[in-house]
Amino acid sequence: MFWTIIWFIVNMLFVASAITYLFMHRSYTEAKRQMEDARHIARLNLRRKLVGAFSIVWFAAMVTSFIINMRLNG
Numbered sequence: 632m633f634w635t636i637i638w639f640i641v642n643m644l645f646v647a648s649a650i651t652y653l654f655m656h657r658s659y660t661e662a663k664r665q666m667e668d669a670r671h672i673a674r675l676n677l678r679r680k681l682v683g684a685f686s687i688v689w690f691a692a693m694v695t696s697f698i699i700n701m702r703l704n705g
Contacts, residue, residue, distance in 0.1 A: 634700035641696050645689035652686050655679040 659675040 632704075634696060634703055638693065638696040638700045641689065641693045645686065645693045648682060648686040648689050652679065652682045655682050 655675070656679055659672070659679045662672050662675055
């Protein structure tokens with residue numbers, strides 16, 4: 632039961648970070664399309680990349696916790 636809870640929590644964090652990434656990507660592309668300040672676009676791009684990296688890490692943690700849960704609980 633412990634790993635099921637861990638998987639569920641990590642799964643929620645992954646989904647939240649993926650949704651956040653999508654909103655940040657939209658903000659970046661809209662700023663780029665409207666030709667705003669170059670420093671602002673660079674800052675948005677850096678934030679977008681960081682959230683994307685966190686999403687990948689959360690995905691790996693979700694997969695790992697799911698596999699452990701399935702091995703222990705069948």
